[in-house]
Amino acid sequence: MSGEEPVRWLGEDERRAWINLAKVLLTLPGALESQLLRDADLTLLGYMILARLSAVPGESLRMSEIAEMANGSLPRISHAVARLEDRGWVTREVRTGQGRRFTTATLTDAGRAHLAASAPAHVATVRRLVTDPLGDDFVRVGDAVARIVETLGLPTEILKPE
Numbered sequence: 001m002s003g004e005e006p007v008r009w010l011g012e013d014e015r016r017a018w019i020n021l022a023k024v025l026l027t028l029p030g031a032l033e034s035q036l037l038r039d040a041d042l043t044l045l046g047y048m049i050l051a052r053l054s055a056v057p058g059e060s061l062r063m064s065e066i067a068e069m070a071n072g073s074l075p076r077i078s079h080a081v082a083r084l085e086d087r088g089w090v091t092r093e094v095r096t097g098q099g100r101r102f103t104t105a106t107l108t109d110a111g112r113a114h115l116a117a118s119a120p121a122h123v124a125t126v127r128r129l130v131t132d133p134l135g136d137d138f139v140r141v142g143d144a145v146a147r148i149v150e151t152l153g154l155p156t157e158i159l160k161p162e
Contacts, residue, residue, distance in 0.1 A: 028129065031125070031129055032044050032122070032126070035121065035125040036118065036122060039122075040118035040122070042114075042118060043080065043083075045072070045080050046083065046084055047115075047122060048069070048070060049070065049077075049080060049081065049090075049105070050089060050107065050111055050114070050115040050118075052066065053090065053106070053107040054112060058106070059106055059107035059112070060105065060106040060107070061105060062102050062104055063078060063081065063102070063103045063104070063105060064102065066105060068155075069155075078103075081105045084111065087114075088108060088110045089107070089110055089111030089114055089115075090105045090107055090108060090111050091106050092104065092105050092106075093106065
């Protein structure tokens with residue numbers, strides 16, 4: 001194919017950086033999830049769902065909004081929310097609006113309490129594995145990673161509790 005641009009191979013420094021980033025991408029989620037499962041009986045996805053719900057007005061979101069936040073399919077998110085619901089940490093409700101039916105997930109008092117109890121150990125793990133090793137570079141790395149998030153078409157805004 002004569003019209004193709006030549007491959008821009010990674011240089012030695014780029015290759016080293018890419019391999020280290022790939023190691024983090026492949027290893028860090030498992031390390032975070034291991035701590036959450038051990039200490040809070042929560043998956044990383046479950047924790048992120050509870051945290052997201054706690055940060056929005058009314059502590060309630062459509063399942064499609066949760067799926068977008070987690071970059072997951074509706075069936076995967078529905079399964080994760082069902083596990084949270086079984087534990088009493090969220091409720092689901094089918095609603096109608098604008099001529100459509102949709103399901104919302106809402107954080108319960110028990111879910112809010114479990115998140116509050118789970119957060120200190122999780123934050124300590126994030127600090128130990130990510131923020132402390134990066135030190136003063138942490139915010140700069142986060143800003144750089146935001147450019148990748150944008151390139152992937154994902155939202156970069158941070159929701160803060162009211």
